[in-house]
Amino acid sequence: MVVRAAVAGASGYAGGELLRFLLVHPGVEIGALTGHSNAGQTLGSVQPHLAPLADRVLEPTTAEVLSGHDVVFLALPHGQSAAVAEQLGDEVLVVDMGADFRLADAADWEKFYGSPHAGTWPYGLPELPGARAALKGSKRIAVPGCYPTAVSLALVPAYAAGLAEPEAVIVAASGTSGAGKAAKPHLLGSEVMGSMSPYGVGGGHRHTPEMIQNLSAAAGERVTVSFTPTLAPMPRGILATSSAKARPGVTYADVRAAYEKAYADEPFVRLLPEGQWPATASVYGSNAAQIQVAYDEAAHRIVVVSAIDNLAKGTAGGAVQSMNIALGLDESTGLSPIGVAP
Ligand SMILES: NC(=O)C1=CN([C@@H]2O[C@H](COP(=O)(O)OP(=O)(O)OC[C@H]3O[C@@H](n4cnc5c(N)ncnc54)[C@H](OP(=O)(O)O)[C@@H]3O)[C@@H](O)[C@H]2O)C=CC1
Numbered sequence: 001m002v003v004r005a006a007v008a009g010a011s012g013y014a015g016g017e018l019l020r021f022l023l024v025h026p027g028v029e030i031g032a033l034t035g036h037s038n039a040g041q042t043l044g045s046v047q048p049h050l051a052p053l054a055d056r057v058l059e060p061t062t063a064e065v066l067s068g069h070d071v072v073f074l075a076l077p078h079g080q081s082a083a084v085a086e087q088l089g090d091e092v093l094v095v096d097m098g099a100d101f102r103l104a105d106a107a108d109w110e111k112f113y114g115s116p117h118a119g120t121w122p123y124g125l126p127e128l129p130g131a132r133a134a135l136k137g138s139k140r141i142a143v144p145g146c147y148p149t150a151v152s153l154a155l156v157p158a159y160a161a162g163l164a165e166p167e168a169v170i171v172a173a174s175g176t177s178g179a180g181k182a183a184k185p186h187l188l189g190s191e192v193m194g195s196m197s198p199y200g201v202g203g204g205h206r207h208t209p210e211m212i213q214n215l216s217a218a219a220g221e222r223v224t225v226s227f228t229p230t231l232a233p234m235p236r237g238i239l240a241t242s243s244a245k246a247r248p249g250v251t252y253a254d255v256r257a258a259y260e261k262a263y264a265d266e267p268f269v270r271l272l273p274e275g276q277w278p279a280t281a282s283v284y285g286s287n288a289a290q291i292q293v294a295y296d297e298a299a300h301r302i303v304v305v306s307a308i309d310n311l312a313k314g315t316a317g318g319a320v321q322s323m324n325i326a327l328g329l330d331e332s333t334g335l336s337p338i339g340v341a342p
């Protein structure tokens with residue numbers, strides 16, 4: 001089976017990374033590519049690393065251009081997906097890499113995104129309990145945010161196994177591509193190079209409700225989340241340190257066993273051998289997530305470190321993995337857990 005896929009937002013970071021995966025996907029033929037300010041330019045002028053598509057011209061992002069495909073990926077700014085998606089019809093598979101359809105709670109959406117809630121689609125993090133069943137055959141997929149991917153993979157096994165108290169503390173560092181390609185003063189090289197800085201401190205980051213949604217679903221009760229993102233002087237990667245107080249009587253062996261069980265058969269999530277720690281360099285460019293767990297006895301806390309590539313498992317890889325499941329393909333098709341080192 002070969003499906004024809006269009007990519008809206010092909011000129012952006014997420015769209016470019018998606019095309020890097022789709023170019024080697026044996027079941028996908030690449031159809032229309034769209035941009036916004038770059039419409040009319042060649043893809044090669046904005047994504048020179050995607051050589052086989054260099055001469056393709058970016059079209060404007062309209063329903064007419066995107067229609068007539070089996071799959072449409074939307075790699076657009078938040079709030080832009082819903083209007084496009086509703087014009088595409090029910091038969092096409094629409095994979096939204098933006099945030100529009102991730103949250104189930106309309107009040108959370110309105111509070112953190114400041115616009116009316118567009119709806120909720122099956123969530124594209126296959127490793128979550130029940131996610132594969134919801135994705136299979138679906139015509140709509142909401143790809144998670146990059147930080148919620150790293151944090152959910154880190155803490156869901158502890159909550160699903162009943163090992164952790166319902167309060168989580170998370171500090172994560174992201175590479176600058178997480179903020180997209182558009183110029184922003186705080187992302188100037190002279191601001192970022194040689195420095196790390198926090199942002200969205202104190203519960204203000206829009207990924208907080210998405211983490212709460214995922215962790216609460218696993219725990220079966222509401223989990224509070226204190227999340228602090230930081231910007232790191234690197235182009236890609238997320239390293240998240242997530243911790244939660246252990247329930248009384250929980251031991252390190254319980255924690256280790258829960259994570260070994262959760263990730264034993266996952267093609268892209270690797271619980272590292274004891275003594276090894278995740279690093280962003282190890283997952284660079286791959287759809288892999290690395291996880292390591294510790295038990296801080298003095299503080300009675302379960303501590304989990306996770307590493308992903310924000311553009312790969314954090315968005316484009318997760319989108320392809322979820323598309324594969326929706327289409328009934330092997331979910332690893334076109335994806336690799338192999339990184340680039342050094
Ligand atoms: N970067 C990341 O690590 C991650 C990104 N995402 C999500 O992916 C989506 C794209 O992000 P990213 O690629 O980083 O952002 P970029 O800024 O790099 O790209 C944005 C894309 O959207 C297009 N665009 C901009 N404004 C409009 C508009 N008004 N209407 C239609 N198209 C428009 C741009 O076109 P042009 O350049 O031609 O103007 C470009 O193709 C976002 O929703 C983001 O949240 C999700 C997870 C991780």
Ligand SMILES: CC(=O)N[C@@H](CCC(=O)OP(=O)(O)O)C(=O)O
Nearest residue numbers: 099145146147174175176178179
């Ligand atoms: C470094 C950086 O700025 N990262 C982005 C997250 C990008 C992402 O994955 O999220 P969305 O799909 O929800 O935009 C941020 O903190 O807003």
